[in-house]
Amino acid sequence: MITVCPTSSLPPGEAIRVPAEEPIAVFNVDGEFFAIDDTCTHQDASLADGWLEGCTIECPLHASCFDLRTGKPSGPPAKVAVRTHQVVVADGMIHVQVSAAAEGAA
Amino acid sequence: MTGTIAVVGASLAGLSAARALRERGHAGRIVVIGDEVHAPYDRPPLSKEFLAGTATIDDLALVSPDDEALDLEWRLGSRAVGLERQSRSVRLADGGEVRADGVVLATGARARRLPGSDGLPGVHVLRTLDDAVALRADLAVSGRLVVIGAGFIGAEVASTARQLGLDVTVVETQPVPLAGPLGGELGAVCAELHADHGTRLLTGTGVAGLVGTDRVEAVELTDGTRLPAEVVVVGIGALPNTEWLAGSGVALGNGVLTDEGCATNVPGVVAVGDCAAAWSVPAGRNVRVEHWTHALEQPATAAATLLGGAPPVRCPVPYFWSDQYGARIQFAGSRREGDVPRLVEGDFADRSFLVVYERDGAPVAVLGMNQPRLFTRWRRQLRSAVPAA
Numbered sequence: 001m002i003t004v005c006p007t008s009s010l011p012p013g014e015a016i017r018v019p020a021e022e023p024i025a026v027f028n029v030d031g032e033f034f035a036i037d038d039t040c041t042h043q044d045a046s047l048a049d050g051w052l053e054g055c056t057i058e059c060p061l062h063a064s065c066f067d068l069r070t071g072k073p074s075g076p077p078a079k080v081a082v083r084t085h086q087v088v089v090a091d092g093m094i095h096v097q098v099s100a101a102a103e104g105a106a
Numbered sequence: 107m108t109g110t111i112a113v114v115g116a117s118l119a120g121l122s123a124a125r126a127l128r129e130r131g132h133a134g135r136i137v138v139i140g141d142e143v144h145a146p147y148d149r150p151p152l153s154k155e156f157l158a159g160t161a162t163i164d165d166l167a168l169v170s171p172d173d174e175a176l177d178l179e180w181r182l183g184s185r186a187v188g189l190e191r192q193s194r195s196v197r198l199a200d201g202g203e204v205r206a207d208g209v210v211l212a213t214g215a216r217a218r219r220l221p222g223s224d225g226l227p228g229v230h231v232l233r234t235l236d237d238a239v240a241l242r243a244d245l246a247v248s249g250r251l252v253v254i255g256a257g258f259i260g261a262e263v264a265s266t267a268r269q270l271g272l273d274v275t276v277v278e279t280q281p282v283p284l285a286g287p288l289g290g291e292l293g294a295v296c297a298e299l300h301a302d303h304g305t306r307l308l309t310g311t312g313v314a315g316l317v318g319t320d321r322v323e324a325v326e327l328t329d330g331t332r333l334p335a336e337v338v339v340v341g342i343g344a345l346p347n348t349e350w351l352a353g354s355g356v357a358l359g360n361g362v363l364t365d366e367g368c369a370t371n372v373p374g375v376v377a378v379g380d381c382a383a384a385w386s387v388p389a390g391r392n393v394r395v396e397h398w399t400h401a402l403e404q405p406a407t408a409a410a411t412l413l414g415g416a417p418p419v420r421c422p423v424p425y426f427w428s429d430q431y432g433a434r435i436q437f438a439g440s441r442r443e444g445d446v447p448r449l450v451e452g453d454f455a456d457r458s459f460l461v462v463y464e465r466d467g468a469p470v471a472v473l474g475m476n477q478p479r480l481f482t483r484w485r486r487q488l489r490s491a492v493p494a495a
Contacts, residue, residue, distance in 0.1 A: 043155075049479035051486055060478035061427060061434060062150070063399055076118070076402070077148045079170045 004094040007033075015057075017048035024085060024096055027068055029055055034068035035085035035096045042078040108134045111412070112196050112204045114186045115212030116140025117149070119379025119401040121168055123210045126409035128176050136178050137204050139196060141185035141213075144235050145169050150398055152238040153262035154429055158269055159242065163235065186213065189354040191372055208412045210405070211351070211362050211370070211377035215344035215396060220254065222315065228322035229338045232259055241339065245270055248336035252276075252325045254313055256283035256297065258428045260341035264305045265430040275306040275333055277313060277325065287426075287437065292447055292461060292473055295454045296435060302457070303431045344396060346381045359383055361394040367417060368408035376408040388440065397426040423489045433457055434478060438485040439471025447473070451480055460484065 004010075004018055010028045017038050018024040025038035025048035038046050040059040047066065051058040055068045058075070065075030071084040086097040111127055113120045116138050124136050140146075147166040155161035181204070188197035195205040217231035228248075230241045241263075245251065251267045253260045256278035264274045276283075284293035300307040312328035316338065324332045346361040357363040357371040361383035368376040368384060377384075379401040383394035395404075399422065406418045425438040445463040452459030452475075460480050463471040469488060474481030 045478065049482055051482050060482045061429075061436075063402065063425070073170070076168050077150075079167070 001088070002096045002098060004096055006092050007089060007094055008092070010094060013052060015048040015050070015052060017046055018096065020098065022083075022098075024098065025057075026087065026094060026096060027052055027057065029068065033087040033089065033094055035087045036066065036068060036071050037082040037085075039082075040064055040078060041073070041080040041082055047082070108132075109207030110135040110137060110205065111208040111210065112194075112206035113138045113210040113212060114189075114196055115210075115214055115379065115381070116142070116146050116180070116182060117212070117214055117379070117401070118146065118168060118398065119214065119381075119405055120210065120212035121146040121173075122402050123212055123378055123405035123408060124176060124178050125173070126406045127210075127413065129406075130409050130413050130415055132409075132413055134207070136176070137181060137206070138178050139181045139184055139186055139198065139204065141183070141199075142234060142236070143183040145180070145182065147235055149233070152235065153232055153259055154266055156235075156238050157232075157242055157245070157263065157266045166235070185350075187350050189351055189356065189375070191355040194374055207374065209375045210408060210412070211356070211375065211381060212379045212405070213347040213350070213381045215346050215380040217340070218343045218345055220313065220316070220340045220342065223338075223340065226316060226318060226322050227320065228318070228336060229316060229340065231340050232263060233344070241337070244337045245272060249273060250275075250335050251337045251339065252333050252335040253339045253341060254325065255341035255343070256280075256300075256307060256309070257341055257343065258284070258426075260339065261297075261300070261430050262428060263339050263341060264300065265303065268303050268305055268431070272337075274304075275308065275335075276300060277311055277327065277333070278307065278309045279312050281310040283307070283309065287441070288473060289441060289443075289445070289447060289463070296430075296475070298454075299431045299433055299457070344380065346383075346394060348381055359392060361392070363392050366407075367411040368404065369411050374412070376412050378405045378408045395424065397424060399425045423485060425485060434474075434476050436474045436478065436481045436485075437471065438481070439463065439469075439488045441471040445470055451477060 012028050015027045023038035026035045042064045045061040049060040058065050064078030067074045071081040083099050088095045146168040151161050185199040187199050217233040223229045251272045251274045253264050253276045256276045267274045282290045282293045283297040314326045314328045317324040324334045362377035364384045366385050380396045383392040386393040403422045410417045428435045441463050445465045447461045458476040460477045461473045462469045472484040
């Protein structure tokens with residue numbers, strides 16, 4: 001479990017990049033928190049720097065879109081999903097339970 | 107509409123149109139006609155990762171397994187040669203015909219060629235996957251490249267070729283590259299990337315012709331200079347693929363002319379992407395746009411027009427990017443001559459900055475180099491500045 005920040009530090013519409021072996025991006029969508037892998041599966045770019053619209057994050061570089069709920073790409077050019085991670089809020093702090101590496105991944 | 111819709115063009119705009127038609131509930135047949143034999147692929151990497159050999163053909167594929175559910179009928183390797191207005195049938199080069207109730211014109215654009223350069227080995231344009239495969243093979247066995255045209259394609263090819271170790275010269279007719287899209291001051295700033303990475307940039311210099319009989323040997327400039335070259339890439343813009351519509355009754359100008367909703371003058375026929383010149387209220391004229399994001403987003407509007415329904419609420423801000431020499435250049439908004447660029451972050455010399463273009467004191471466009479986070483914020487802000495339709 002990674003402790004990210006107080007909920008008050010991540011207002012709605014904002015994102016934060018969490019350094020880790022595989023960096024993670026945490027988003028606040030109207031009070032609901034979502035966590036996914038931060039690195040776009042298309043090319044090296046930080047999704048936390050992207051354009052958040054509803055539950056869709058658009059990569060800041062090449063406009064690939066991902067659904068924060070499933071991690072699935074919802075717009076090209078990305079074709080591979082990002083991992084999603086469970087977010088736990090306790091005592092006003094945001095924590096992320098990092099998922100296992102994707103199936104079949106090395 | 108429950109009948110057949112023919113989508114003529116199987117690249118990003120055509121595929122996006124097919125997806126949008128299904129998303130909006132079209133349950134009838136969708137036939138996608140493409141002149142290339144390849145399934146839809148992503149073109150931006152052709153001048154970059156694919157040319158460099160770090161991306162494969164599979165990496166470029168735009169169709170994902172989820173698209174199986176779209177149940178599209180593909181006619182690839184079939185060039186459309188005519189449109190019959192009354193019956194809305196698309197005639198194909200192989201003699202076939204697709205009769206449709208609705209037609210989406212998405213035939214894109216093709217690279218402009220240098221007059222007299224056709225068929226001379228070593229001379230390339232870069233638009234298609236086949237172009238990129240041929241160029242890549244030539245770059246691998248060549249030492250000297252001359253790029254004609256310092257636009258985005260030319261700059262990206264130069265960048266990739268430098269990365270591959272070639273000696274590269276870029277020739278540009280205009281005094282400043284990219285002055286059209288970025289304005290003179292910022293065009294000059296972005297063009298400095300060439301010198302940073304050992305590419306020679308010659309500006310204000312026209313090309314008189316190519317030298318060589320069996321194979322290109324040099325590029326001759328209007329001032330008489332001869333630039334030796336084993337490979338030449340011509341990157342001087344693109345022309346809309348609309349000749350096949352001549353005589354169809356579809357109104358043509360610089361592209362297929364449409365209204366704001368992508369409707370042509372022929373009922374049941376819409377046009378999208380690089381081949382289309384849609385009416386622009388702010389510009390007060392038809393505007394043809396060649397950006398990737400435009401080809402991605404505009405078809406949703408065309409699908410609404412064709413099927414009847416509310417157009418998409420999202421009002422996109424024009425956006426494009428260019429990756430050169432490891433630098434990420436991003437631009438959003440609508441810049442006109444006379445708009446005033448203002449540096450709001452970073453430093454030109456550091457190759458990391460953000461510039462906002464202002465008109466009457468209000469931001470109308472934004473340019474970033476290696477500033478994706480800040481750029482995205484400004485891009486979003488520009489969008490909220492656009493009045494709701």
